[in-house]
Amino acid sequence: xxxxxxxxxxxxxxxxxIGTPHSGYAGELDHIKLAASVELMHTATxxxxxxxxxxxxxxxxxxxxxxxxxxxxxxxxxxxxxRAFKMMVECGSLRALEILSQAASVIAEGEVLQLASTARDxxxxxEADYLRIIESKTAELFAAxxxxxxxxxxxxxxxxxxxxxxxxxxxxxxxxxxxxxxYAGSSDALGKDKGQDFKEGKITLPVIxxxxxxxxDERAFWTRTxxxxxxxxxxxxxxxxxxxxxxxxEDTIEAARQYAxxxxxxxxxxxxGPIKKALVDVCNFAVHRSH
Amino acid sequence: xxxxxxxxxxxxxxxxxIGTPHSGYAGELDHIKLAASVELMHTATxxxxxxxxxxxxxxxxxxxxxxxxxxxxxxxxxxxxxRAFKMMVECGSLRALEILSQAASVIAEGEVLQLASTARDxxxxxEADYLRIIESKTAELFAAxxxxxxxxxxxxxxxxxxxxxxxxxxxxxxxxxxxxxxYAGSSDALGKDKGQDFKEGKITLPVIxxxxxxxxDERAFWTRTxxxxxxxxxxxxxxxxxxxxxxxxEDTIEAARQYAxxxxxxxxxxxxGPIKKALVDVCNFAVHRSH
Numbered sequence: 310x311x312x313x314x315x316x317x318x319x320x321x322x323x324x325x326x327i328g329t330p331h332s333g334y335a336g337e338l339d340h341i342k343l344a345a346s347v348e349l350m351h352t353a354t355x356x357x358x359x360x361x362x363x364x365x366x367x368x369x370x371x372x373x374x375x376x377x378x379x380x381x382x383x384x385x386x387x388x389x390x391x392r393a394f395k396m397m398v399e400c401g402s403l404r405a406l407e408i409l410s411q412a413a414s415v416i417a418e419g420e421v422l423q424l425a426s427t428a429r430d431x432x433x434x435x436e437a438d439y440l441r442i443i444e445s446k447t448a449e450l451f452a453a454x455x456x457x458x459x460x461x462x463x464x465x466x467x468x469x470x471x472x473x474x475x476x477x478x479x480x481x482x483x484x485x486x487x488x489x490x491x492y493a494g495s496s497d498a499l500g501k502d503k504g505q506d507f508k509e510g511k512i513t514l515p516v517i518x519x520x521x522x523x524x525x526d527e528r529a530f531w532t533r534t535x536x537x538x539x540x541x542x543x544x545x546x547x548x549x550x551x552x553x554x555x556x557x558x559e560d561t562i563e564a565a566r567q568y569a570x571x572x573x574x575x576x577x578x579x580x581x582g583p584i585k586k587a588l589v590d591v592c593n594f595a596v597h598r599s600h
Numbered sequence: 601x602x603x604x605x606x607x608x609x610x611x612x613x614x615x616x617x618i619g620t621p622h623s624g625y626a627g628e629l630d631h632i633k634l635a636a637s638v639e640l641m642h643t644a645t646x647x648x649x650x651x652x653x654x655x656x657x658x659x660x661x662x663x664x665x666x667x668x669x670x671x672x673x674x675x676x677x678x679x680x681x682x683r684a685f686k687m688m689v690e691c692g693s694l695r696a697l698e699i700l701s702q703a704a705s706v707i708a709e710g711e712v713l714q715l716a717s718t719a720r721d722x723x724x725x726x727e728a729d730y731l732r733i734i735e736s737k738t739a740e741l742f743a744a745x746x747x748x749x750x751x752x753x754x755x756x757x758x759x760x761x762x763x764x765x766x767x768x769x770x771x772x773x774x775x776x777x778x779x780x781x782x783y784a785g786s787s788d789a790l791g792k793d794k795g796q797d798f799k800e801g802k803i804t805l806p807v808i809x810x811x812x813x814x815x816x817d818e819r820a821f822w823t824r825t826x827x828x829x830x831x832x833x834x835x836x837x838x839x840x841x842x843x844x845x846x847x848x849x850e851d852t853i854e855a856a857r858q859y860a861x862x863x864x865x866x867x868x869x870x871x872x873g874p875i876k877k878a879l880v881d882v883c884n885f886a887v888h889r890s891h
Contacts (some may be wrong), residue, residue, distance in 0.1 A: 357678060361671045380652045383674055384715055387648060388708035390681060393702040403692055410686040425677055598634035 339400040340461045346409065347454045349393035354416060356386035361424070362509055404460050412453035419445025426512070439514055440481070443488075448480025455479075473580045475588065478572035483595045485565035488513035492549050493558040504545040510535045514564060516548075518557035527551055562596065569596045630691040631752045637700065640684035645707060647677035650683045652715070653800055695751050703744035710736025717803070730805055731772070734779075739771025746770075762869045766879065769863035774886045776856035779804035783840050784849040795836040801826045805855060807839075809848040818842055853887065860887045 358364070359372040360379045366372060397409055423442050450485050455476030459469035467536040491506045506513050512535060520531050530547065534540050552558055569592040579585050640878065649655070650663040651670045657663060665673040667740060687702055714733050746767030750760035782797045783806050797804050811822050825831050843849055860883040870876050 354678075357674050361674055379670075380715055381712075383648050383652055384708065384711045387645075387681075388705075388712050390678075391701070391705035391708035394685060395705045398694065398697045400696055403689065403694070405688045406697065410682070410689040414679075414682035414686045417675065417682035420675045421672075421679050424671055502627040 315454040339405075340458070342396045342400050343405055343409075343457050343461060344454070346393040346397045347450065347457070349389045349396070350409075350413065350416075351450060352418070353386040353393070355391040355476065356382045358391070358420070362505070364505065367441040378380065400461070402461065405457055407458055408453050410458065412449050415445045415449040418451070418535065419443075422446075423511070436514065436517055439512065439517060443481060443484040444477070447484040448477045451480030451483070452477035467578055471557045471575050474575035475572045478568045478575065479592055479595060482568035482592065485514055485561060485568065486596060486598065489515055489558050489565070491515075492552050504548075505547055507534070507548050508540070510538055514561045515552045518560055519548075519552045519555045522555040522557070525550065548549070566596050630693065630696075631749070633687045634689050634696055634700075634748050634752060635745070637684040638681045638741065638748070640687070641700075641704065641707075642741060644677040644684070645711070647673045647680070649711070652711070653796070655796065662848050665730070673885040693752065698747055699744050699747055699751065703740050706736045706740045710734075710738075710740070713737075714802070727805065727808060730808060732802065733769070734772060734775040738775040739768045742771030742774070743768035745799045758869060762866050765866040766863045769859045769866065770886060773856040773863065773883065774860035776805055776852060776859065777887060777889065778885070779805055780849050780852040780856070782806075783843050795839070798836055799831070801829055805852045806843045806848045809819055809851055810839075810843045810846045813846040813848070814842065858889050860884065 337512050355367065356373055360382045364372050365375055372382075373385070377385075397406055419442055423446060426438065426442065452473045453476070456469050456473040459472045463546050488506060491503065491513065494503065516531060516535065520528060523531070530544075530551070533572060534548065572592045573589050576585055576588055614740045646658065647664055650658060650665050655663050656666055663673075664676070668676075688697055695815065712735055714737060717729060717733065743764045744767070747760050748763040750763045779797060782794065782804065785794065807822060811819060814822070821835075821842070825835050825839065863883045864880050867876055867879055
């Protein structure tokens with residue numbers, strides 16, 4: 310299940326389909342260059358994230374840092390960012406550059422936010438904080454990629470906004486499911502080490518729900534393991550059990566379902582057809598990969 | 601002696617002086633935004649470099665990674681890159697974006713090149729390789745910053761090329777002196793740990809000259825310490841002594857002097873006056889800070 314990578318590719322491909330047949334689109338390679346730029350930006354953030362999080366596995370394989378080291382991962386990430394930047398500029402669309410530079414800023418800000426919020430008191434963490442982090446670290450790039458499809462093909466503003474909303478809500482749904490799987494999925498399906506968020510003290514939606522519904526003892530457990538970072542043998546299994554006992558996984562997936570529905574709803578401005586159906590299928594896939 | 605930082609600032613300031621009084625320059629804040637972007641890009645590369653090199657000190661102070669850790673340094677570096685990118689795009693000059701995206705690519709490529717060339721056989725390392733690395737990792741940003749001064753103020757192509765040449769040659773001179781000081785300067789004057797290049801196995805001009813002029817035993821020493829990375833107590837002092845005994849420091853500074861002269865020569869297209877004099881002074885300062 311190497312869904313993450315092929316997922317973004319699928320999105321770019323689908324947008325290309327929806328964009329190119331109409332309009333006064335001139336630059337034949339621009340949509341490909343922009344899609345490639347988004348991929349490179351995405352890959353660069355993954356390389357850096359794995360260094361920052363000390364990840365050993367991603368998509369079921371060793372991370373680059375385990376093979377070539379942290380140094381190469383930082384520098385090659387920077388190299389990919391440089392190349393992405395160069396390719397974007399070659400397209401010559403200032404509007405596209407505005408969208409992508411905005412996305413780059415928001416994403417980097419989200420990463421810093423997340424680092425600052427790690428090991429925070431679960432008691433003081435609300436869904437709003439959580440959503441702000443996943444919007445910036447994940448959904449913003451989906452939104453930018455989707456909006457770009459409308460920008461390079463010079464579609465009306467209404468369609469650009471619809472596609473941006475589609476990408477944003479799909480990205481949120483995607484990340485929420487990812488966070489649910491970190492506790493409820495198998496490492497094989499997840500493609501990375503299960504329980505990674507727990508080890509890193511990240512406060513994600515399943516934890517927020519389990520904390521809110523938990524007893525005093527359970528809350529003390531979450532505070533000790535995530536806020537104070539004091540984790541012992543068996544704690545991950547207990548976390549998994551607590552989340553299961555409060556139906557926190559199901560409700561997390563249900564939250565993702567709501568965002569996926571918002572993404573589908575955003576497509577109302579487009580006519581029905583096989584392309585729209587493919588975009589809808591992506592939303593359903595993002596939620597159902599959890600089952 | 602916090603020359604590195606104030607140095608780039610000085611350059612941007614001087615370029616602003618040389619550019620703004622003439623021309624049909626409209627965007628009042630553009631040169632400031634672009635200069636700030638260059639500073640942010642530069643700072644981001646320093647944050648990442650210190651992580652990659654494991655630096656403990658820079659400009660005589662603890663590095664960010666020693667205070668806030670490698671994680672924050674990687675992410676905040678990315679954040680500064682994102683902000684720089686956003687600010688550049690706000691200026692709306694595609695030509696400026698071309699120059700800066702080209703610089704970003706070349707700089708990142710240079711960093712990767714340097715990582716790959718570290719701990720290489722000194723016997724197989726020529727000045728051309730060394731120059732290629734310092735051109736990309738250091739001089740390219742000087743060249744871009746200088747050229748931008750002409751671009752935002754809409755000066756003729758001839759002046760843009762002259763300023764690019766000025767920046768490139770000045771950047772090379774600056775880096776060569778930096779590399780000489782790593783062996784010959786005091787840690788105080790250098791503002792970072794002396795002998796850092798030696799510890800990292802970087803093959804710089806003083807080493808290339810000392811190797812070329814050295815006996816068989818001396819070459820074996822350089823191969824052991826830099827190529828094989830086998831360094832023992834007292835090796836750094838021996839390296840410093842070998843470089844001194846072959847006049848490698850003086851000849852390295854002399855090479856820097858030649859590039860500084862090329863930078864000064866590039867300014868021939870501009871009329872004499874206090875601004876040109878300031879630009880010339882920067883070149884002389886870059887070389888003389890070694891004495």
